[in-house]
Amino acid sequence: MTQVAINESGNILVLDHNREQFRFHAVWLRDNAWDTETRSPSNGQRLIALRDIDPKVQISAAAVEGTTLKITFSPENKDVDYSIDWLIANAYDRPRVSEKGWLADSIETWDAMLNENVPSADFNHIASDPSAKRAWLESVARYGFGKLSGGPAEDQALMKVVQLFGFVRETNYGRHFEVRTEVNPTNLAFTGLGLQAHTDNPYRDPVPTIQVLYCLESSAAGGENMVVDGFKAAMRLKNENSAWFDVLSRYCAKFEYAGEKGVALTSRRPMIELAPDGELIAVRFNNRSAAAITDVPFEDMALYYEAYRRLGEIIDDTAMEVTFRLEPGECFIVDNTRVLHARKAYSGTGSRWLQGCYADKDGLLSTLASLQSSVQEAAE
The missing domain is CATH 3.30.2020.30 (NE0471 N-terminal domain-like)
Structure with a gap:
């Protein structure tokens, strides 16, 4: 009626x-x-x-x-x-969520329990079946990451992954970058060291919103990939101490990168970013690229560092991490505004070669919406 x-x-x-x-x-x-x-x-x-x-x-x-x-x-x-x-x-006359840090219904946070159900799919299946691609992209949008297997173990195969949903975003690293041991590397990612969970390129504005990492060789011991839900970590911090959450969302951190000749990238954004209505929309965490924090007033700096330290401890908690090993022809993508990624150290014997590139989430969400619309039209 x-x-x-x-x-x-x-x-x-x-x-x-x-x-x-x-x-x-x-x-x-x-x-x-x-x-x-x-x-x-x-x-x-x-x-x-x-x-x-x-x-x-x-x-x-x-x-x-x-x-x-x-x-x-x-x-x-x-x-x-x-x-x-x-x-x-599209009605706007509805009760409004007033609590800071709220999330859209389409987002589901997670911790190590997701190790039992990593959102995964077969490359050839989703490349040939629109319904399979829609289901996989829905999982990526919901959880912020997803894994693919069964792809070709060939140079620049990751470009075929991006073509499934969007376009490559070229940076000073090129259309893609190599992730393996190098002499005198320009970035710690290109060594055999383990890396703390982090979001990539927080020194860019805008930051790349999708990252793809594709495995071509994997005979070295170690080097397992890890992902952590930054939204889950932020909400855990908020539940422990709302003042910590507030201070990290109220003030900007500064990030910078000048590891190459002719490159001097800087950006100012909060580690925990909220929309004007309080929605949690992004997390930026990268200790390697953090510059001196100068946007926090003197009276709040001690609290800020308490919050910063505790957020890092939560991110490092093994109860937060999902871990998997990539074999040749496998890859994973992450929402770089939400999911932190890391890797464990690997040995100098054998080989470990991954290729990475950036894309943008608008392409992924556009492809997903188009696939969902096609399904709805077919049902009607």
């Missing part, structure tokens, strides 16, 4: 749907009209600007017909049809 009403001034519409009530402003409804004069039928982009809408726009009439809401706007005397389902899905 759906009913509609208009307030006396005509600037608010009230929609009663399945015993829930939603209010919409006239200007919002007019701005979100989907008629062919307002939106391009071919790409859905707006054909008008807000300046083209009368600032005193009102609703002069509204009626429900089946699953459609019909509205007449004045002073244009313009009729527009709306899908009621679309209006409910």
Whole structure:
């Protein structure tokens, strides 16, 4: 049962749907009209600007017909049809989450218990079956990382992985980079040392949001890969001491990298980043690339370092880590705004050769949304 009403001034519409009530402003409804004069039928982009809408726009009439809401706007005397389902899905008259650090329902945090169920798939399967690719990308979006096996053990095979969902992001390291022992390396990642769990390139703005690491050789002892859910670590810190969470989200850390001639990268961002409404949207943690912290006032610096130290201890806790070994033809991808990755030290005998590259999460999420939309359209 759906009913509609208009307030006396005509600037608010009230929609009663399945015993829930939603209010919409006239200007919002007019701005979100989907008629062919307002939106391009071919790409859905707006054909008008807000300046083209009368600032005193009102609703002069509204009626429900089946699953459609019909509205007449004045002073244009313009009729527009709306899908009621679309209006409910996009309703903004809802209770707001006020707690800092909230997460979207599509995100699931994890710890070492996920070792029993690492989100994995076969490369050839997801390359040939859209439904399998959709399921794998859904897991990557939910957990922030995913593993692939069965790929070719050949130079730059990782490019084929990126082509499954997006585009390579080129950096000063090139379109891809080698991860193996080098003499006089420009980065600690290219040695046999173990690495603390970290997010990559926090000194970039914007930071690469997807990283791919692809194994080509793996006969050296050790070198297991580890991942840690930065969102889980941040929420654990918050539960232990909300002041620690607040100080790391309130002030910017500074990150820098100048390990190559002609390169001097710097960025200022909080280690725990929140959206204006308190949503937890990113974690940046990389001790190797941390510069002097200067954005924290004197009276909060001691607390900041307490929080920084404790966050590092949580990240280092083995109860937080998922560990796996990559064999030739296997790879994993991580959401670099959320999941920290690391590796254990490996020996000087044998060989260990991985290739890595960066991509961006918008491509992955776009591919996923397109696949989900295709499934929905087929069901209809």
